[in-house]
Amino acid sequence: MSLADRLPVAADFAAPPTMADRARWAAVDRAARPARLARLRARMAAAGVDAYLGVRPENGRYLTGLILGDGEEKVAGVSGWFVVSSDQVVVFADSRYTIQAMREAPDARIEPVYGDLRLRWPEIAAGLAARRVAVEAGFVSHATWTELVEAAPEVELVAAQDAAEPGTGWVEADRATKEPAELERVAAACAIADRALADLLPEIRPGVTEAHLAWQLEVLLRTGGADDLAFDVACLAGPEAALPHGSPGDRPVRTGAVLLFDFGAQVAGYRSDMTRTLFVGTPSTRDLAIHELVGRAQATAIGGLEAAVRGGGPLPTGPDVDALARDVIVAAGHGEHFGHGTGHGIGLATHELPSLGRRAARVALPSPTVFSVEPGVYLAGETGVRIEDLLSIDLAAGRVQTLTNFPRGIVIVGR
Amino acid sequence: MSLADRLPVAADFAAPPTMADRARWAAVDRAARPARLARLRARMAAAGVDAYLGVRPENGRYLTGLILGDGEEKVAGVSGWFVVSSDQVVVFADSRYTIQAMREAPDARIEPVYGDLRLRWPEIAAGLAARRVAVEAGFVSHATWTELVEAAPEVELVAAQDAAEPGTGWVEADRATKEPAELERVAAACAIADRALADLLPEIRPGVTEAHLAWQLEVLLRTGGADDLAFDVACLAGPEAALPHGSPGDRPVRTGAVLLFDFGAQVAGYRSDMTRTLFVGTPSTRDLAIHELVGRAQATAIGGLEAAVRGGGPLPTGPDVDALARDVIVAAGHGEHFGHGTGHGIGLATHELPSLGRRAARVALPSPTVFSVEPGVYLAGETGVRIEDLLSIDLAAGRVQTLTNFPRGIVIVGR
Numbered sequence: 001m002s003l004a005d006r007l008p009v010a011a012d013f014a015a016p017p018t019m020a021d022r023a024r025w026a027a028v029d030r031a032a033r034p035a036r037l038a039r040l041r042a043r044m045a046a047a048g049v050d051a052y053l054g055v056r057p058e059n060g061r062y063l064t065g066l067i068l069g070d071g072e073e074k075v076a077g078v079s080g081w082f083v084v085s086s087d088q089v090v091v092f093a094d095s096r097y098t099i100q101a102m103r104e105a106p107d108a109r110i111e112p113v114y115g116d117l118r119l120r121w122p123e124i125a126a127g128l129a130a131r132r133v134a135v136e137a138g139f140v141s142h143a144t145w146t147e148l149v150e151a152a153p154e155v156e157l158v159a160a161q162d163a164a165e166p167g168t169g170w171v172e173a174d175r176a177t178k179e180p181a182e183l184e185r186v187a188a189a190c191a192i193a194d195r196a197l198a199d200l201l202p203e204i205r206p207g208v209t210e211a212h213l214a215w216q217l218e219v220l221l222r223t224g225g226a227d228d229l230a231f232d233v234a235c236l237a238g239p240e241a242a243l244p245h246g247s248p249g250d251r252p253v254r255t256g257a258v259l260l261f262d263f264g265a266q267v268a269g270y271r272s273d274m275t276r277t278l279f280v281g282t283p284s285t286r287d288l289a290i291h292e293l294v295g296r297a298q299a300t301a302i303g304g305l306e307a308a309v310r311g312g313g314p315l316p317t318g319p320d321v322d323a324l325a326r327d328v329i330v331a332a333g334h335g336e337h338f339g340h341g342t343g344h345g346i347g348l349a350t351h352e353l354p355s356l357g358r359r360a361a362r363v364a365l366p367s368p369t370v371f372s373v374e375p376g377v378y379l380a381g382e383t384g385v386r387i388e389d390l391l392s393i394d395l396a397a398g399r400v401q402t403l404t405n406f407p408r409g410i411v412i413v414g415r
Numbered sequence: 416m417s418l419a420d421r422l423p424v425a426a427d428f429a430a431p432p433t434m435a436d437r438a439r440w441a442a443v444d445r446a447a448r449p450a451r452l453a454r455l456r457a458r459m460a461a462a463g464v465d466a467y468l469g470v471r472p473e474n475g476r477y478l479t480g481l482i483l484g485d486g487e488e489k490v491a492g493v494s495g496w497f498v499v500s501s502d503q504v505v506v507f508a509d510s511r512y513t514i515q516a517m518r519e520a521p522d523a524r525i526e527p528v529y530g531d532l533r534l535r536w537p538e539i540a541a542g543l544a545a546r547r548v549a550v551e552a553g554f555v556s557h558a559t560w561t562e563l564v565e566a567a568p569e570v571e572l573v574a575a576q577d578a579a580e581p582g583t584g585w586v587e588a589d590r591a592t593k594e595p596a597e598l599e600r601v602a603a604a605c606a607i608a609d610r611a612l613a614d615l616l617p618e619i620r621p622g623v624t625e626a627h628l629a630w631q632l633e634v635l636l637r638t639g640g641a642d643d644l645a646f647d648v649a650c651l652a653g654p655e656a657a658l659p660h661g662s663p664g665d666r667p668v669r670t671g672a673v674l675l676f677d678f679g680a681q682v683a684g685y686r687s688d689m690t691r692t693l694f695v696g697t698p699s700t701r702d703l704a705i706h707e708l709v710g711r712a713q714a715t716a717i718g719g720l721e722a723a724v725r726g727g728g729p730l731p732t733g734p735d736v737d738a739l740a741r742d743v744i745v746a747a748g749h750g751e752h753f754g755h756g757t758g759h760g761i762g763l764a765t766h767e768l769p770s771l772g773r774r775a776a777r778v779a780l781p782s783p784t785v786f787s788v789e790p791g792v793y794l795a796g797e798t799g800v801r802i803e804d805l806l807s808i809d810l811a812a813g814r815v816q817t818l819t820n821f822p823r824g825i826v827i828v829g830r
C-alpha cells in the first residue's frame with residue numbers, strides 16, 4: 001500500500017496509441033520534413049555551405065524518414081548517411097537498404113553507396129555542386145573525415161556546429177524545439193512506462209531479483225505498446241541504487257530497502273525516461289528523509305519553471321534549473337552526493353538538448369520543448385534515491401505539463 | 416514436418432551456460448588482459464607512441480573489463496574511455512560510473528572525468544608522459560579529435576590503425592584472433608539461438624505476424640540464457656525476405672512462402688548470429704531451387720575452408736572465401752541478387768574482423784577465429800533466402816567447427 005489510498009494501476013494512465021495514431025504521426029512527419037529541411041538550409045546559407053553531410057541516425061530519421069534500429073548504425077556502414085543540398089536530399093544505401101530507403105524516405109534520392117564512399121565522394125559532391133560541406137563533426141569519425149578530405153581536397157569540410165555554442169550540432173539544436181506531434185509521442189511513451197510500472201507493482205516482493213524485475217518490466221513495456229525500450233531498464237535494490245547507471249543483477253530485493261527503477265519506452269521513434277525509487281516494506285528513517293529531500297529539490301525546480309512560463313518568460317537557462325534543484329540538496333548537506341546534472345532533453349534520442357546541467361549552455365531553454373527533471377542523492381554502499389519526470393513546456397501557450405504521471409511520493413510495495 | 420524425420424527441438428542443442436561457466440569466464444578474462452595489453456603495447460612501441468586513447472566500448476571491455484550496455488556509450492559521455500601507457504591503464508568515469516568502474520576494471524586507475532575532457536587532457540597526457548598518442552580514429556569523432564589537438568598542441572595524435580591496412584584498428588585486428596574462452600562464449604550464444612528457434616517452431620502458423628514471432632523469439636532467447644540480443648531479431652515473411660536488413664512488421668505469415676529469421680544472442684559479451692529461411696507449408700518450386708542454390712554456395716565456401724585447414728594451410732583470404740560462395744550463385748545466374756558479402760567475424764561486436772567480402776583485405780584469415788558464412792539470394796518483391804552459420808577455425812589444431820547446429824536444410828513449418 002502507498003501513502004495514497006491505493007497503489008496505482010495501469011488504468012490510471014492514458015491508453016497506448018492506436019494504429020490510427022501511428023498512421024497520423026507518419027503522415028505528419030512527412031509533412032513536417034520540408035520545414036525541418038528549410039531550417040537546416042537557412043543555417044547552411046548563413047554559414048556559406050552548399051551541402052550538409054549527416055551521419056547520425058536520429059538526424060537522418062528527422063530529415064529524411066529513414067529508420068535505423070538502435071545500434072544498427074554499427075553494421076549499416078554508410079547506409080543511412082545523407083546529404084542535403086539547397087535543392088536535393090540524398091540518402092546513401094547499399095543493397096541491403098535500397099528497398100527500405102525507397103519506402104521510408106520517398107522524398108529523397110537513394111544513392112547506392114557500398115564500402116566505397118572514399119571513391120564515390122568526389123563525384124557525389126560534384127554532382128551536388130558542393131564545394132563547401134558542413135559535416136556532423138560530433139558524430140563522423142576522425143578517420144572518415146580525413147578520408148573524405150583526402151579523396152576530394154577541392155571540397156572544403158567544416159563542422160556543422162553552432163558558432164556561438166561549439167559542440168552543438170545544427171540539427172541537434174533544431175531538434176530541441178519540438179513539434180506538437182513529437183510531444184504527443186513522448187507523452188504516449190510516458191504513459192506506456194507509467195502503465196508498465198503500475199502493472200509490475202504486484203510482482204515486487206522480497207527475494208525476487210533485480211534482473212527478474214527488470215525483465216518483467218521490459219516485457220510489460222514491450223507488450224504494452226512500446227516499439228522498443230528507450231534504454232536498458234535499470235532496477236537497483238538497496239545500496240545498488242547508489243550507482244546512478246548500474247545494471248540489474250542477481251541481487252534480491254530486500255525488505256526495508258529502496259528499489260530504484262529507471263526506464264523508458266519508445267513510440268514511433270520518440271522516447272520516455274522516468275525514475276521511481278520505491279520502498280520495499282517499512283522504509284528506514286534515513287531513506288524517507290532522502291526521498292523527501294530529492295522530491296523537494298525536484299518540486300523546487302518544477303515550481304521555478306512553472307512560475308517562469310506562467311509569468312510569460314523569460315525562460316531560465318539549463319544551469320538555472322539545475323541550480324534550483326541543486327541548491328535544495330546542497331542546503332541539506334548532500335551536495336557532494338548529487339554528481340550528475342538535473343536533466344536533459346529527450347525526443348528521438350534519450351539524451352538530447354536542452355541540457356539542464358551545471359556546465360550546460362547559459363542560454364534560455366527553447367520552447368516548446370520537453371526534458372527530464374531528475375535530481376538524486378546517492379550514498380555509496382548505503383542507498384540512493386532519484387525521482388525523474390518528463391516536463392513539457394510551451395512559453396507561447398503558457399503551458400507546463402508533467403508527462404510522467406506515476407505518483408512521485410512515497411510508494412510502499414512488497415508487504 | 417521437415418525433410419528430416421522430425422523438427423528440431425531445444426534438447427538437440429547444448430544446454431545454456433551455468434553460473435560456474437560465467438564465473439570462470441570472468442576469471443579467465445581478467446587473467447588474459449595482461450597479454451592483450453602486451454600485444455597492444457608492442458604495437459605502440461613499433462609505432463613510436465607513448466599512449467593509446469580508446470573510446471570504443473568493445474575495446475574497453477576487452478582491455479580493461481569495464482562493461483557498457485549496448486548503446487550506453489551514447490549517454491555515458493567520456494565514461495569508459497581509456498588510456499593505455501607503457502605501464503598504466505587509466506579508465507575515465509564520471510560519478511555515475513565510479514563504483515562500477517572500480518568493480519569491473521580492478522586493475523585500472525579510475526580517473527574522474529566529466530564533460531571536461533578538453534580541460535583535463537593536457538594534464539592527463541602529461542601525467543602519463545604521453546607526447547605521441549595513438550587514438551581510435553575510426554571511432555572518436557572529428558570534433559573530439561580537434562578539441563584534443565587544440566587543448567594540448569604539444570601532444571601529437573596519430574590514428575591507431577594498421578599501416579599496411581588503413582582503416583583497420585590495432586585492437587580490432589588483435590580481437591580477430593580469439594582466445595579459447597572467447598570461442599566458448601560464441602558457441603554458447605549459438606546454442607542458445609539454436610534452442611530458441613527450435614522452441615519457436617510450434618508457434619509458426621499462417622496468420623501470425625512477423626512482429627509477433629520476432630518478439631516470441633526474443634523472449635525465448637532472453638529467457639533461455641542470453642544476457643541480451645546480439646541485434647534486433649529480423650523475421651521476414653515471403654517477399655519481405657528480399658530485404659536483407661528489413662524489420663519485422665504487422666505482415667502475416669502466409670502459407671506457401673518463405674519465412675526468414677536472422678538473430679543472435681549475447682553471452683558474457685560474446686555474440687552469435689544465424690539466419691534460417693524456413694518454409695511455411697508446401698514450398699514453391701522457385702523457393703526450393705533458390706534454397707538449394709544458397710545452401711550449395713554455403714557448403715562450397717565451408718568445404719573450401721575445411722580443405723584449407725585440414726591440409727595444414729595456408730588459410731584463404733576473406734575475398735577468396737567470398738568468391739567460393741559467390742561463384743556458385745553467379746554460375747546459376749543470380750550474381751546480381753547477392754549484393755552483400757559472404758561473412759564477417761564476430762565476438763564482442765556482431766560485425767568485426769575478419770571480413771569475408773569482395774572488398775576485404777587480401778590477407779590470409781587469422782587463426783583461431785570465428786566468422787559467419789551467409790550467402791543469400793534476394794528477388795525484390797518476390798522472395799529471399801539466406802542461410803547463415805558461424806564457423807570457428809583453428810589452423811594449428813586442424814579444426815573447423817560449425818557452431819550453429821540448427822539444421823540448415825529444408826525445414827517446413829506451419830502445417
